[in-house]
Amino acid sequence: MGFVYNGINSRDMKIKARLTSWQASPALRNSYEIVPGKAGVADFGCDSAERIIVVNCNVFPQKSFADLVGALDDLAEWLNPMNGLKQIVLEDIPNRYFNARLSEQVDCERILRTAGSFDLKFICPDPHAYALADEIFTISNEGSHEVERVTGNADSEPVYQLRGVISSSASTYISISTNGEELRVVGALSADEVLVIDSGLVTAKITDLNGNTLRNGLPGLDELNFPVLHKGDNEITVSVVGATFSELRVLAKSRWR
Template identity: 35%
Template sequence: MMTYDGFDFSRYMIVNDIGRPLMPPQVIQSMEITGRHGAYFLEKRHAPIVLPVEVTLHEDLNMSYMEMKRYIAGNLNKKEPKKLIFEDEPDMSIHAIITDNTEIDDLLKAGTTTLHFYCPDPFYYAIEDEVFTFNGEGSYDFTRAKGNEESEPLIEIQGMNSGGVITLKTDHSEINFEGALNSGETLVFDSHFMTAYVLQVDGTKRSANNDIDSLDFPILAVGANNVTVSTENASVSTIRIYARSRWI
């Protein structure tokens, strides 16, 4: 079974094989210096992946085979990557979009093809994610039980600030916020998009990027983590951490 952008394809096709790599392609950046052996390692990152999914289309009783092919094509055609879920891993999803050719080998009222899903973000994300909630400022330990890779969390802080400082500190980062935070508003740090904003009472967002002193956004490890929120002439009532747990 395969679900794409909320549409269950099990009624129209059988998934025969999924070409999932053990890891995404690894991109290594290094620097060579004339006269020295080897190279200096700079960084490693995960490249996008392509998932080949071999499927068999079978006729549906409510439409002809050709009508069904058009119907399937319409549900696969997206303008941007959407959530893709496979039956053997129902607790995680990856964002994907169809790429390459999708020619079908037809045999009577059935056909086989390989769908190539391009995944610009090579991570699988937990469908039911871990959320950690703490009351008031302080230092808090918590454990990420899901995923096998560092995650880029979304952290919400509710409180008030007018001329003071709210400090968010994790094991490897620290950000100071000096902007205004009114009653009922929520300060948000989004590590995935490397942005900070204030969610206002009416639901609109107000950028807070100019009110923070660092773009070193928090990263959560698999397992044990710590977050510390402190204030100076400000107050904090609630801290909520959406882990965005993920797997390679």
């Protein structure tokens, strides 16, 4: 087993890697309160904490101890946590990626004169894994549409890409309802522009057809009501008042808990 971090394979860095354990579910943050006069506690639910991934590694035997140190120097540069979060793909689980960085120092134990072993401990502030080959849905006409997410096992925070024509009049808009939750677009939008609504980043922008950002898209939303897609069936309804609808492209951002 190996892994790819920031687009570089561990084997290319002279590292042999394997998973010896797996965190099936990230740690939980529980919200409890003691209620005087009542047995037990009041449960206010929970959410997920960060995910930890531990990878056991060995350096391929080198020609000399200096070469071993050189390989570790290259590893330290490659995995430098000061560079922030990067994508990591574990070859045993090739259909998903995590955003991670090192969370602890790396101590290499010499097992031969020119070889060593160590553990890499990665932290994923966002505990979810995301699909490398994701689901994309395209809606080209008004009305109600069923979209089915089959990848992942958790609710996803999709990216909506809307094309159409909306004037600056307050009486014209395009309404997008996802599972009964309405997102109303009232801001000006021309035929050669795309409104990109990102539920994960909780933001919106308007781009040209080549993806270049033109301006902030949040003022064009009637209220900040960002869509969520469930695993399985979802209903998306598009309705138009005084505007022209061309296309809604939905990037599912499918993920695993």
